[in-house]
C-alpha cells in the first residue's frame with residue numbers, strides 16, 4: 001500500500017460510519033465555487049482570512065438566503081459580526097436550508113429573539129474577573145482571554161457580548177495585566193488561553209505570549225482553546241506547530257460539532273498536532289438542529305478519535321442572549337449520552353456538562369443508571385437496559 005493510500009484511509013471517515021450523503025461530502029470539500037483559486041492560495045490561511053465572506057452579497061454567491069436569514073444578518077450586524085472563511089463556507093450544502101454548517105455560521109431569525117431568562121454574561125465570567133481578561137473561578141486554573149477575533153463567528157458563541165466587538169479588543173496592556181495576575185498567583189498551575197480565538201494572533205505574538213506564560217514557574221500546563229482546526233485548519237502550518245511545541249506541556253482544546261466538519265484538511269491538522277505531542281481534546285456544544293442526535297455525535301467522535309483527538313466535553317448550550325433557538329432539552333442530551341455508552345468505545349464518550357448560569361462552574365449530567373440504592377445494595381441497569389446488582393458495602 002502506498003503512503004498516500006494509507007493516509008487517505010486514515011484521514012477519511014470510514015464508510016461504515018457514514019451514510020451515502022455523508023460519503024459524498026466528507027473527503028471532497030465542495031470548493032468548486034472557488035474553482036479559479038489555485039490550491040496554493042486555497043491552502044494558505046492568509047488568503048482564507050483575507051477572503052472571508054462578510055456581507056449578504058458574499059453569502060448569496062454560495063447559498064440562496066432565506067428571508068429569515070436576510071433579516072437576521074441585518075438585525076445582528078451591529079451586535080455580533082458575521083464572517084466565514086471560504087474553507088468553512090465550502091462545507092455548506094447549498095441545497096439544504098437546515099445544513100448544520102450553515103446553521104452555525106449564518107444568522108437565523110432566532111438570533112434576534114431575546115427570551116425571558118437570557119443572560120448577557122451567562123457564565124458569570126465577569127463576576128469572577130479579578131483583572132480584565134482573566135476569569136478565575138476554580139482554584140488551580142484560569143481562563144485568559146487574549147483576543148476577541150475569530151476566523152468564523154459561531155452563531156451559538158457563548159461570549160457573543162465580547163467576541164468580535166472591536167471596542168473591547170484585548171489591548172496590549174490587558175495582556176500584560178493578565179500575565180501579571182497569573183505570575184502573582186502561585187496557585188494557578190493551568191492556564192486556558194482563550195478568546196475569541198488565540199490562533200488569530202500572529203505566530204510571533206503567540207510565541208511571545210506562550211513564552212511569557214512558560215516563564216512563570218508555577219504554570220505547569222497551558223491549554224490553547226481554538227476552533228481553527230474546524231474553521232481554518234490551514235492556520236496550523238509546520239512552522240506554527242513547531243512554535244507551539246516549544247511550549248510544552250501544551251494541550252489543544254477544539255470545537256467540532258458535526259461530522260460535516262470532519263474533512264481531510266481537519267484530519268491532517270489534528271494528526272500533525274498529535275505528532276508533535278499537542279494532545280487535542282474536543283469540546284462539542286449540543287445544538288438543536290445541528291447535532292442533537294446520538295448518531296451525529298457518535299460519528300463525529302469516532303472520527304475525532306481516529307485523528308487522536310479525544311472527545312472531552314459535551315456542553316449544554318448556555319443561556320446567552322440570542323441563542324435560545326439552539327437550546328436542546330436536557331432530557332435529550334441525557335438520551336444522547338445513554339446512546340453513546342456501550343455501543344462505542346468509552347474513549348468516544350465525553351462528559352456532558354451544564355455550565356451553571358451565573359458562574360457555578362461545570363456540572364456533569366449523567367444518565368440515570370441507578371434504579372435504587374440502600375445500605376445493602378445498588379440496583380442498576382446496564383447499557384442494554386438489563387438489571388444488575390452490586391453490594392453497597
Ligand SMILES: *Cc1c(COP(=O)(O)O)cnc(C)c1O
Nearest residue numbers: 135136137138141142143192362
Ligand atoms: C471550563 C473552565 C475551566 C477549565 O475547566 P476544566 O474542567 O479543567 O477543563 C477553567 N476556568 C473556567 C472559568 C472555565 O469555565
Ligand code: SF4
Nearest residue numbers: 150153154157196227
Ligand atoms: S470560535 Fe469560539 S470564541 Fe469564536 S465565535 Fe466561535 S465559539 Fe465564539
